[in-house]
Amino acid sequence: MIINICFHGIGRPARELEPDEDGYWIEPGLFEEVLDRFGDRPEVRFSFDDGNLSDLDHGLAGLLRRGLTATFFPVAGRLDGPGSLGPDDLRVIGRAGMAIGSHGLDHRPWRSLDDQELDRELITARNRLAEVVGRPITQAALPLGRYDRKVLGRLRSLGYRRVFSSDRAPAEKGAWLQPRYSVRDTDTISGLERELFGPRSLKQRARYRAVALYKSQRPGIAVRT
Numbered sequence: 001m002i003i004n005i006c007f008h009g010i011g012r013p014a015r016e017l018e019p020d021e022d023g024y025w026i027e028p029g030l031f032e033e034v035l036d037r038f039g040d041r042p043e044v045r046f047s048f049d050d051g052n053l054s055d056l057d058h059g060l061a062g063l064l065r066r067g068l069t070a071t072f073f074p075v076a077g078r079l080d081g082p083g084s085l086g087p088d089d090l091r092v093i094g095r096a097g098m099a100i101g102s103h104g105l106d107h108r109p110w111r112s113l114d115d116q117e118l119d120r121e122l123i124t125a126r127n128r129l130a131e132v133v134g135r136p137i138t139q140a141a142l143p144l145g146r147y148d149r150k151v152l153g154r155l156r157s158l159g160y161r162r163v164f165s166s167d168r169a170p171a172e173k174g175a176w177l178q179p180r181y182s183v184r185d186t187d188t189i190s191g192l193e194r195e196l197f198g199p200r201s202l203k204q205r206a207r208y209r210a211v212a213l214y215k216s217q218r219p220g221i222a223v224r225t
């Protein structure tokens, strides 16, 4: 099994936050603790969503100090926006040995979009990021963790090789859809240790399978035509 741990913002944001986003901004101390405590476990993978400037100041710096790697999922439409990574920052992260995936163009939940809007999120964003980092983008992280049959079907048909949700469960090695645990400002290191690495009951395991099955099979939300 793989344990995917996801960060969003670290320290103080330098842009206006979206509703309910502040709970995903954590103190630098908790971030460092997570790397120290879990970074050397072979089943752990780290990722960073949203392309905040703290990916560079705290994220990359903390990883490099410990010889760790991660995948970064910036929002393509925010590159160079206030508080966000610019193209040069992203190239620095890529050259430091980190993987880069796409978190879409405008940070909108992909479930609610019509075909044209969805293609902008999945194709235009991917192309823009690939152009910046000079390599193909083959992974995506679902904005706000939301997905359904239509979204996953489109990601598959566009050749994305791995897609990350936020369903708080261990991931199967090699699975195309990988759940992650997002670290929140209310988390503690001991609470995370219990939740991520403690024994999981049969009921908990069954629950993730049921949730993922339901979400991946549900039809897309009807949108205007």
Ligand SMILES: [Zn+2]
Binding pocket: 049, 050, 103, 107, 143, 144
């Ligand atoms: Zn996000």
